[in-house]
Amino acid sequence: MSEAEPEVAEPDTPKGPESNAEAAADAEADAADAKSAGAKAGTNADTKVNADPGARNNVDAKADAEAKREGLRKRATDPARRRNARAAANALVDGLAALSGQQITANNLIIGNARVGTLVGQDNHTGTSGPRLVPSGPVSSTWLENLVQTFVPPPTFEKVCDRLRAQPLLLLRAPQGWGRTTAAMSALHRECVAGVHKLNPDVWLPSLDIEFTPDAGYLLETVEIDQLRALQTFHLEQLSRTLTEHRCRLIVVLDDKVEPSPDVEPFLLDGGEPADVGHVVRKHLVRHLHGDEAAVLQLAEVAQLLAYVEEDRLPARDLATLAAELADVARGRIDIADVVERVFTSADSRFRQWFDELDAETRPFTIALAVFNGMPLHIVSTAGRMLARLIVDEETPDDKQTAPSVFGVRSAELLRGARAKSYKSTEETEYGRIPVEAVRFVDDRYPRRILEYVWQEHHAAHELVRDWLHELGNHPDLRVCTRAGVAVGLLSTFEFEHARQLVIEPWADSGERHNQSAAIGALQFPCLEPELAPLVARMLAAWLHRDQPLARRVTATAALGSTFGQLVPNRAIELLRRMARSGEPDIRDAVCYSMIELFKVTELTGQILAELRTWIGSRRPDVRDTGFLCVLQLSFDVDVDTFRGARAWPVMVWLADEMPELRGDIVELFARLMEAQFFVPAAYAEIRRWVCLSETDPQLRGPLGSLLIELGHAIQDTAVVPYYLREWGAERNGPVRAVEVLLTILDSGRAY
Incomplete structure (x- = not known):
């Protein structure tokens, strides 16, 4: 996402007393850093100093700091941490996508995300010609001719016809509005030369009390559930013999909610997908306008309307009505805006009725x-x-x-x-x-x-649903927690303050990883709302303040890499830079997580790499350590699928090869990592991982060799990488072939 950001009132760093207080605190931290550095230098002066209790405390502090760094380094390259981080990121993306919905706009009308409660009680426009319902008895030739002109076969139509030719009795099951009557009529019209008859709905099939006309087709639209349950194999086989004797065909239409007896299964066919909505409307338009439908179909509103009704799966009759209305639009009788409003009113009414029933x-x-x-x-x-x-x-x-x-x-x-x-x-x-x-x-x-x-x-369901989602936020499955959080976030757009106090902050303060994922999920939709985004920005800044509980600061730090950070990356990076000063392992971990998530956004990749370069060059030891941890985690966590490789490539190697403008950043970051105190073993372990990957992916060796050449020059020691390569190649089951190729590349001193 580029820096052409939406107008979100970012909470810029305050210019008043709070800013002064933070500046004073920063100065105090600088002084503490200097004092600590002096103390560390003094600990090695002589043995007399070591005898001093204060000096011993400094030694203990240094040992504790090193133990903490070692723990962070191990965590940075821990496969379990990487798996959890990926799971959290994927769950958030999936949850937001699943609940986002789709929206189609026509001029100023929102028509993909119908607003409930605003489109009720208006008259439906009707304008179709010809009968809407087929009465019982013989179906008129005129009706059948109109049917041929407007019928669009669903994908299973040929299968329906094949089954009719193979057996005289067919039970076609499809949802209401699928077009099942039209499809059945069309199939019977094609297969039966003596016309089509519609049976009375009170016909009792097991009685076989039906007078069949030879070579005719028959349709029974509605069957009571008691009749279906009464149908046994004996009845169906006897009915099939009677139909065969008269060379007749019978289709019984069933609703998709009906579960008939097992005896019916050999005669049953599910309708599957309905006919293409656009084709249905166009065919009806051709009949109404006699070939002059092109002009109305070219209207932008009509194209968007057709896209909407296709997603909404309007019933077949409603499609015929829509075509008649569009024909009236073409004739200048009504306005397209009236048609749009009518469609949404009808769709909203059907949705309400379905859910309430x-x-x-x-x-x-x-x-x-x-x-x-x-x-x-x-x-x-x-x-x-x-x-x-x-x-x-x-x-x-x-x-x-x-x-x-x-x-x-x-x-x-x-x-x-x-x-x-x-x-x-x-x-x-x-x-x-x-x-x-x-x-x-x-x-x-x-x-x-x-x-x-x-x-x-x-x-009346608010409290109950809120409590239900709150409890799901405690679920041991990270995906469940995150989805529950995203749902709370969607509903919080109606009552954000209430949700914040009752659900979101308790999750954030719990200190439990799954609860924190739920809290982060709950902030996604509010960030997308123009009225709430500034409030969320101020809230996150407040959560990050050093007087807040640690769990809340960790949650806020991890949230900076999600939707908020992608919408306002400059502000998010500024806040992450501030949190990088923390020595708390959990906060550092959250900083790395957010920086990696922002790095994955293509438009922000270069900005994140440049920011990390400033961190690893900082005079603050904590910021430097956090920067190195970010580089290490980024390299370890992120892979890139590429058509050039047999498997995903390490992101550092791929970026250096594919994006020359970022190659300098990659080389400097990793070269500094290779030289950084406390991080040298981890840096070379990561290079070893790259080499082992190239053992099974020969295409990776060339780009990797080029990067290793530049890293050797950057650290001003071209012998150290070949030394390690030989060590790794000599290991049992080591990457022998990859090492051989890489040493050849390094010896030549030229990129592949």
């Missing part, structure tokens, strides 16, 4: 899925049942409470009711990836829409 088991599951969209089913299910129990406790007197049923709604029914689907995914564990079943909404805009609807329309 969910049953007691499906609604908690749906809210849980809104928080954990795209995550494993076991996580969503557990969170949903946890919420269901809270709802029961709230709504039912103690002596009449009923726990959620263990064997109630089946998973398939639950997913259909929630407008969700399951799919195969993988989950990262301590021992590698494992396959899992994950779930997500069919429409990825639903997570945000559902949570906002609950918050805006169901005020």
Whole structure:
């Protein structure tokens, strides 16, 4: 993200007494640094000084400082720390993406993120010609001709026709609005020469009391659940024989929520994806405008509207209505703005009706899925049942409470009711990836829409949902904590101060890593709100003050590398520079984490490297140490997938090779690390890691050799790297081939 930042009122460093106090504190710290340096120099003067108790204290302090540095160095290259840092960063990115939703704008209208409660109670415009519903009995040839002109086959249509040719009876299952009646009519019209008949809805199939016309097709649209349960293999086979005798075909349309008996399975076909929305609307427009539809389709509002209705999966009838309205727009009868408003009113009304009609088991599951969209089913299910129990406790007197049923709604029914689907995914564990079943909404805009609807329309649920999310922020799974935090952040845009006091700050102050991840997640959406971003900036600056609890300062420091830092990087880097002075290991770790997250933003990579160069050249020992730790962690943590390599390359090698403008920064940072007291072993251990990677990836050897040549010149010792290379190559199972190539490159003194 570039420095063309949004207008966020950044809390610039105060110019008043607080600034003076900080300056005085900094001066005091400088004096302490100088005093400490003098004391350290004096400890080696002679043995008489060592006999002094004060000198012994200095020696002990020096030993403690070295032990602390050693602990930080080991942590910097600890695979477990790297794994946790990556997991935290990925969980935050995934959570923000899952709850962000999508937005389409037409002029000044927000049409992708419909605002609940503002588009209700207005008349729908109707203008379609021809019958909207097909009565029972023979279907007229005129209706069928109109159907042929406007029908767009769904992806499974040919499969429907193939099944009809292979067997006379077909049960087509698809959701309402999929276009199942139109698809069934079209298939029967194609396969049956004597026309199509629509059966009365009260026909009882097991009775076989139907008079069939030879070579005709039949459609039964609605079947009661009792009739489906009564259908057995005997009835279906007998019905199929009767249809075959008359050379007839019958399609029974079922709702996707229906679960028929196992006997029905051989005759059942799921509809799958519906027909392309854009094609449906265009076909109807052609019929209305007789080829003059191009002008209206070129309107920007129409293109955006079609994109919206495709995502919203409008029912087939609504698409026909929309086409008629667009035809009226082309004729100058109505304005496009009226059509846009009508579509959103209808969509909002359907959404409200769907959510409010969910049953007691499906609604908690749906809210849980809104928080954990795209995550494993076991996580969503557990969170949903946890919420269901809270709802029961709230709504039912103690002596009449009923726990959620263990064997109630089946998973398939639950997913259909929630407008969700399951799919195969993988989950990262301590021992590698494992396959899992994950779930997500069919429409990825639903997570945000559902949570906002609950918050805006169901005020009695506020405390219950807030407590539920607060408890999930304590979950042992980092992904769960972060998602709960991001959800709290979304809802906090309606009541930030309340959420800050009751949830966000308690998480930040807990000192628990998972709670802190939840707190950081909760700050993401407020940072994106123009009204709240300045408040969040001031709050983070206040949290970082030295009189605040350590846990809160650590949380704020780690938050600087997230959305806030990407929106206002100059301010974030300034605050990180201040926190780099701290000697607290947890704060240093958080500084490194945030600097690495900002470094990953392409537009900020050079700025972060330049900032680290100033840190490692600082006169403050703590700042220098923090800078070196950042360089070491950055090199150890970040890999880059490249088409040139068989595996991901170390970021330092890749940057030096791919971005010449940053090569000088890379060389200086790592050369200083190779010479820095206390960091030499860690620096060469990192180079050894690069060499071992190049053993299995020959393409890495050339860029690595070029970088090693420059590092040798930078430290003014071209013999030390070859020395270590030979040592590593002589190890048992050492990188022999890589060392041989690298030594050849170094001996030549030329880049590959």
